[in-house]
Amino acid sequence: MDVLVCIKRVPLSGGKFTITGDGLDIESAKLGFTISPHEEVAVEEAVRIVEQHGGSVTVLTLGPADAEEQIREQMAIGADRGILIETNGAEWDPQATASAIADAINEDESDFDLVIMGNESADASGYQVGIRVAHKLGRPIVTGVKGITVAADRATFERPVKAGRELYEVPLPAVVTVLDGLNIPRYPSVPGRIRAKKKPIERRSPERPEPKLEKTRLEVPQTEAKQAQVLGNGPEAAAAVVEIFKQIGVI
């Protein structure tokens, strides 16, 4: 079973975002980078599937040369090889991203029985790259999945809905987009990190098409900047807290 997982490098900020002078990006000079939790569980699931059924895990990303960092991190938890579709750092819109990913899949030596993506990317949250890739490959896709069972040539996917859950059974090869909570990703081991350094990464650099969903400006929403009123320090504050409970009528 050969599994491909698509991940996206995004800046990680605990505090509020700052926007660059041109209004188009997050100021990331002082930030670390990560991938979405949806994609972390995607890689973990791929590694588990291959541990059970044999095969290989490939991680693919479209992003700047530095996105090698995100590929290596996922290699440290068990991915075997990487594909880096290198950009000059400018964002690609969902259609362009999906085309480049589908081309890379079509041209790869492996047929990839299963392609796993996040349900939505952390930053752009377009909810569509997976679906567009599936259409380009002519493969079935199930989205928003929190449970995967694969057999030889079929997979069953479980999707949480308000009333409970839905089941989808599809033939392989297929595409699936997954949600955080699908599993608990493992932490990379030290030997895993060492092995990751030597695993192969294949690079491609296609031209960026003109965006059809064209970002013109980013903004931090104007939420009222609150500052919490301190009710007290330690256990002595308990009576003041319960006073608030009474005021808002929860007790």
Added chain:
Amino acid sequence: MVLVLVDHDHGVLDELSLQAVTYGRELAAATGEQLDALVVGADGSGVAGALGEHGVATVHVAAHDGLTDYAPVAAARAASEVAARTGASVVLAAGTPRGNEVMAHLGAITDLPVAADCVSVAPGSPTQVVRARWGGSLIEEANLHGSPALVTLVPHTVAAEPGGSGAGDLAQFTPELADGDLLVIARPAAAEEKAGVSLADAKVIVSGGRGVGSAEGFAPLEELAELLGGTIGCSRVVTGNGWRPHTEQVGQTGTKVAPDLYIACGISGATQHIAGCRNAKTMIVINTDPEAAIMGYADYAVIGDVSKVLPAIIEEAKKAKAG
């Protein structure tokens, strides 16, 4: 023409779709166009009356033998057929899992761009949209090139309100489906017993983060939640450590909540956590660090160790209840 894709569950109308209809009606009025809706599945015709009251002129009902359960590609295929036949300028859906999914399939089928999670749409060429990123922590302005403009709306962008002329026409048709359009179709699993209030609807949430320290550390949070008739929430560090199930995670990749009271215990207030709880009416924080980012989102704070502060609050709350 503005076309709204209306979701229903075997004839039960999706509330958030009505919000999209309300927004669509405003768009149609602004551009002097007609407002139509598409419902998929013959049992969807039952919602036509309600849609008429919300100003829909023609309710298109896609009826097909294979279309009894939710089938996203078939729904998008039906939408592309109606959009082409009616010459729609905008196709709109609710920014729900299904709304976003069907719209993305429609984008793939028509090779048109899609703007998901919009808070504002100004039709034109290009259409200008304002949309949420990072779970609402950032706002993006964007140009959407191509027609029709395919967009989904962030839930609660507008309230659903009746309006318009009353009963609409019903136009039932059999969509022309391609091979494989029904390959992906939902099979409902047996309904599960769900205990207690669901996190999304809870009025009081006692939420814990790394500062709670362990799975056992949640005992006092449970006790306080019980006293206040609330439920437990948590941060991703907590689910990542396996202390609590992911169904309790609040945030960008967890559940979005809007309780009357959110008590954040040992949570730092990362934007991705705030993305899930910024709509809480009142937020109380318990944290050892007076500089924690969460202070900038909260109404009240207690500076201190959760494991010491919570038992004191529980004791006071019991006294207050006893009266």
